Amino acid sequence: MNIYQENILDHYRNPRHYGTVPEPTFSIDEHNPLCGDQLHFEGRIEGRRLAELKFQGGGCAISMAAASILAERVQEKSLRELNTFSDADMLEALGVPLSPTRTKCGLLALSGVRKGLKQYTETNARN
Amino acid sequence: MFNPTSIKADFPILSRQVNNKPLTYLDNAATSQKPEAVLQAMDEFYRNHNANPNRGVHQLGEDATAQFESARQAIARFIGATDAKEVVFTKGTTEAINLFAHSWTKRHLPDGGVIVLTEMEHHANIVPWYLLAEERQLEIRFVKITDDGLLDLADLKQKLVGANVLSLAHVSNVLGTVNPVPQIAELAHDAGAIVVLDAAQSASRLPLDVKKFGVDFLAFSGHKMLGPTGIGVLWGRADQLAELPPFLGGGQMIQEVDLTHATYAEPPYRFEAGTMPVAEAVGLHAAIDYLSTLSMDSIATHEEELAAYAAERLNAMPGVTVYGPTNPALRIGLVSFTVDGVHAHDLATLLDQDGIAIRSGHHCAQPLHKVLGVAATARASFSVYNSQQDVDALITGIESAKKVFNAPAKTA
Numbered sequence: 001m002n003i004y005q006e007n008i009l010d011h012y013r014n015p016r017h018y019g020t021v022p023e024p025t026f027s028i029d030e031h032n033p034l035c036g037d038q039l040h041f042e043g044r045i046e047g048r049r050l051a052e053l054k055f056q057g058g059g060c061a062i063s064m065a066a067a068s069i070l071a072e073r074v075q076e077k078s079l080r081e082l083n084t085f086s087d088a089d090m091l092e093a094l095g096v097p098l099s100p101t102r103t104k105c106g107l108l109a110l111s112g113v114r115k116g117l118k119q120y121t122e123t124n125a126r127n
Numbered sequence: 128m129f130n131p132t133s134i135k136a137d138f139p140i141l142s143r144q145v146n147n148k149p150l151t152y153l154d155n156a157a158t159s160q161k162p163e164a165v166l167q168a169m170d171e172f173y174r175n176h177n178a179n180p181n182r183g184v185h186q187l188g189e190d191a192t193a194q195f196e197s198a199r200q201a202i203a204r205f206i207g208a209t210d211a212k213e214v215v216f217t218k219g220t221t222e223a224i225n226l227f228a229h230s231w232t233k234r235h236l237p238d239g240g241v242i243v244l245t246e247m248e249h250h251a252n253i254v255p256w257y258l259l260a261e262e263r264q265l266e267i268r269f270v271k272i273t274d275d276g277l278l279d280l281a282d283l284k285q286k287l288v289g290a291n292v293l294s295l296a297h298v299s300n301v302l303g304t305v306n307p308v309p310q311i312a313e314l315a316h317d318a319g320a321i322v323v324l325d326a327a328q329s330a331s332r333l334p335l336d337v338k339k340f341g342v343d344f345l346a347f348s349g350h351k352m353l354g355p356t357g358i359g360v361l362w363g364r365a366d367q368l369a370e371l372p373p374f375l376g377g378g379q380m381i382q383e384v385d386l387t388h389a390t391y392a393e394p395p396y397r398f399e400a401g402t403m404p405v406a407e408a409v410g411l412h413a414a415i416d417y418l419s420t421l422s423m424d425s426i427a428t429h430e431e432e433l434a435a436y437a438a439e440r441l442n443a444m445p446g447v448t449v450y451g452p453t454n455p456a457l458r459i460g461l462v463s464f465t466v467d468g469v470h471a472h473d474l475a476t477l478l479d480q481d482g483i484a485i486r487s488g489h490h491c492a493q494p495l496h497k498v499l500g501v502a503a504t505a506r507a508s509f510s511v512y513n514s515q516q517d518v519d520a521l522i523t524g525i526e527s528a529k530k531v532f533n534a535p536a537k538t539a
Contacts, residue, residue, distance in 0.1 A: 003476065004531050013533075035472055035488060036502025058502070060470035061532070102476060 003096040004061065012061040017071035019054045026120040030112030037063045037108055041116045048079050053113070060105050062098065067109035069093050074113060082117060085110070129425045131514040137162040137417075138512055148482030151520045156300050156328060156461050156508030157486055158350045161414070165354060168413035172406045180405050181379060181396070195405050198412035199395070202360055205415045206345060207336035213368060215361040215395040216403050220327040221251040223346035223361035224294070226398060227323055228255040230371040231292070238264045241290040243320065245270040245278055245306075246498050247299040250491040252325050256294075270295075272498060276302040276451040283311065287318035298328035301492045301504065302451035303434055303458040305333070312341035321367070327351055331510065332430045332460045334423040343367050349407060353510070354414035358407035361398070368394035375400040418511075426511055430460040433509045437462045437518045444525065450499055461508035463490070466525060469532045471503040477528040483521055 024042035031038045037059030044052045053074055055067045073093055074082060090110045091098065098106050135141050138160045143150055152160060172194060178187035180195040196211070203211040217223040232240070242256050246269050256267050268286045271279040276299070287293065293315040298305050312322045323344040326335060331352035337345055344367065349358040363371070373380055373391050377400035382390040391397045418426065435455030441447050446467035452458045466474055471487035478485055486506040489496045496502065507521055 002480065004473070009532070033493070036496070038502070060472040062473070099476075102472070105472065 003098060003102070005096055008061060008065040008094070008096060011065035011068035015055075015064060015068040015071075017054045017068065017075070018056060020056065021052050021054045026116040026123070028112060028116040028119055030108060030115055032059070032063070032104060032108050035060060035063070035105065037105065039063070039067055039109060039112050041109075041112045043113075043116050043120070045079070045120055050074055050077050050079070050082060050117075053116075055109070055112070059108070062094070062102055062105035063108045066090065066094055066106050067112070070109045070113060079117065082113070129421070129429050131429070131512050134421070135512040135514075137164070139163060139166070141512060145482040145484070146480050148480075151481075151483040151517045153507040153509065153513065153517060153521060154484045154486045155331075155510040155513070156351070156490070156506060158356070159331060159353050159510045160512070161353055161355065161410075162417050164417050165410045165413045169355060169406045169410040172409045177406070179402055191405055194409050194412075195403065198408040201412045201415050202362075205335065205419065206360075206362055207338050208362055209338075210365055212393070212395055213362055213365050215363065215368070215398045216408060217346075217359045217361050217398075218357050218404065219348040219350070219359035220325060220346045221255075221348075221359075223359050224252055224323070224325065225255045226361055226374040227344050227346070227363070228259055228294075230374050230398075231321075231367075232259050232263060232265070233372055234370055236263065236265060236291055239266065240264075241266045241268060241292075241320075243268045243270060243283075243286050243290045243293045243295075243315075245283075245295045246272045247276075247278070247302060247304065247495050248294075248296055248492065249300050249325065249327065250493070251327070252294055252296065253494065269494070272302075272304075272495075275453055276304050277457060278304070278306050278311070280311075280314070284314060284318075287315055287320055290315070290318055290320040292323065293320045294323040294325065296325045296328065298326075298332065298459055299451070299492075299495075300328045300461070301463050301490050301495050301499075301506065303461045303463070304452055305329070305457055305459050308340045308342065316341070328460065331418065331426070333427050337362060349411040349414065352411075352414055353417055354411035355404075355407045357404045358411050363394070365394070368398075371398075373397050373400065377401040379403070421511060427459070429511065430509055431455065431458070433513060433515070433518065434458050434460055434462055436515055437507055437509075437521070440518055440522050441525075444522070446529065447525070450501075450504060461506060463504040463506040465501055465504050466529060469528055471505040473532070474505050474525065474528050477531060478521070478524040481520070481524045481527070483524050485521070 021042040025045045027042045039057040041055045176190035178191040180191040199214045200211040202214050271282040315322045321343040324342045326347040330347035345362040350356040380400040441449050449464045475487035
């Protein structure tokens, strides 16, 4: 199966939730040095919910489409829901079969969002 | 007459299909495929001669020793060395450079010593030096490359002032640039530095002649030159090797061991601790014989022509940027490029669906990609079995990849 389905290409060409968040409660970079893919996530958490998430960056079609699809999925979700969003959920959301090497591209965004949530949790724990 | 099509028939893997398409293998700078002769030599070794060389006095031990040492002699001839004792077996270029960096530095490098590298080095010729810099006081300098992907010789001269070691690639694994080694070695020696040549990308593409090059050490890998993985070579001038301490300790590399200390064997055995990859050495010997039969001069012409053809075809495509020297005479064996709007990984995945194998990413040369200002490139790299038809298949594949992504036309 061709992994470059119209849905993937559409998210790659027209990424959703691309940009920055006013007054973010977390701001984090995630990159894959092996590919050179760079993603930046900003999010605002309000009352244990992810009120808004946006991303910026550049990379291959798979990593960019994954970031866009993930951004759609996580808006307004509770932290509890976000914490249970698994790698398998991410790959299922992408909906195309990825080889082991390309799976890294597909999971880069999720790794970034997890880092962002961790940053938020750690910052809040200290405050 | 050099005929890639008939050569291709000697490589069993090249007749397989990938994604129901004939395989077009263009990732030779990463590793080359192996001819039947190499596979048979290794198979024959394991079936009839396998033993630990330079140890047992039984027949198989004698067989293994003879074949192992015969491989060493063939390699010495292949690189123009006078003495096979100057040929140290390693597991590859990476280990060879680590061996050199570790042992030479330990014996010779003063505190604050200067190591000169270039911006076009593979990580294998950067990271060993960074590791040493964590333990020793040393200065690492990088010689710049020009906009045309050539080594900046004026900058080289400046960086060589006060240098102890110049370690550089013969052929860049990203740009395909062929560095003018005899000239560079002379500059380095005039400045009092010794010269280490990373021949990983040139050993399969250019005649090697350590005397003509005037270098002090030379490193290369078997698997990039039609031989097996797990075997490589560090060649060193006899007088230089004689002074170096061992890198790894173990069996074979010793003269005598008692309960308090050990004395070390003469080169090359001093640097060959433990049981060596003997079948791999036998395989490399067969690979060298195969390359020599084709003639390294003919291979060089073939690799230069193919790289020139690929660069020309790619340059003619809108939206494609080719990196490296514009003068085809200064480039060999490979072409790295980017396609506007199509990430290198996506291009590689799409080409794979057409049975075409290329490399995408930074090719273990992240500093160079920073200099080039790109995160990732696509790379097509050639070997003896590649032909213009393979380049044509690549071009067709890129065309259809561009269609998938609707890549924008190049803006003039």
